[in-house]
Amino acid sequence: MTGLRERKKRQVHEAISAAAIALFLERGFDEVPVTEIAAAAGVSKPTLFKYFATKEDLVLHRIADHQGEAARVVRERGPGEAPLAALHRHFRDGLDRRDPVTGLNDHPEVLAYHRMIFSTPGLTARLFHYMALDEEMLADALGELTDELTARVVAGQVLTVQRVLARRNWLRLVEGESADRIHPAAVAAADHAFALLPALAPAR
CATH class of the missing domain: 1.10.357 (Tetracycline Repressor; domain 2)
Structure with missing residues (x-):
């Protein structure tokens, strides 16, 4: 059960980051608000910040x-x-x-x-x-x-x-x-x- 939960967390983590980087590369880091990234990844803003402490970490986690x-x-x-x-x-x-x-x-x-x-x-x-x-x-x-x-x-x-x-x-x-x-x-x-x-x- 723990393994499944960890995999799901990792999938959400990757989905948020992938959505963020795609938007950043398209329009620029400073031009994309966190709320838009959360919406694109299908999560709430509070959930996004549970996975990434700062907007910069959305990029630099790689x-x-x-x-x-x-x-x-x-x-x-x-x-x-x-x-x-x-x-x-x-x-x-x-x-x-x-x-x-x-x-x-x-x-x-x-x-x-x-x-x-x-x-x-x-x-x-x-x-x-x-x-x-x-x-x-x-x-x-x-x-x-x-x-x-x-x-x-x-x-x-x-x-x-x-x-x-x-x-x-x-x-x-x-x-x-x-x-x-x-x-x-x-x-x-x-x-x-x-x-x-x-x-x-x-x-x-």
């Missing part, structure tokens, strides 16, 4: 779904694998999968989605809120391996590298290049960027 991912990669890495090596591998795997969080996905809706985030101040500010939480979680995971200061510095550097690489990939795509064409360069850029970090890696 990114929030990756919350804590870097920390999980560190904790679940293979025996003998260094934390930064695991994070580097995970990012490269994301490039191969064309994971939108790497910026290397040229589906028109994904490109429009990222354009909306980067061009809407409220969404950008909320995005940095999520990134700060992710950084804290990664620092906690690294803190199990090294001192607190090193962990925080490394976490900040890793999240910055990932953000810079993703935005760089996205900018090349909006200039008209295809994900397949720039994939080799994106991999090389990731290799180069992560190679800049070993001096900050945890000592044990």
Whole structure:
């Protein structure tokens, strides 16, 4: 019974977000009221806010779904694998999968989605809120391996590298290049960027 209830909640969650993003992409984030989104999703406004705390979260939950991912990669890495090596591998795997969080996905809706985030101040500010939480979680995971200061510095550097690489990939795509064409360069850029970090890696 619990499984069915959770599935139904997830379906409502996805229906609300899908309705919101479709309207936002059509008319702009600031032009669509929450009441219209609720009506399009077939729920009440109070119900909508039970699922999403803010209007911005209607968009950013797709990114929030990756919350804590870097920390999980560190904790679940293979025996003998260094934390930064695991994070580097995970990012490269994301490039191969064309994971939108790497910026290397040229589906028109994904490109429009990222354009909306980067061009809407409220969404950008909320995005940095999520990134700060992710950084804290990664620092906690690294803190199990090294001192607190090193962990925080490394976490900040890793999240910055990932953000810079993703935005760089996205900018090349909006200039008209295809994900397949720039994939080799994106991999090389990731290799180069992560190679800049070993001096900050945890000592044990």
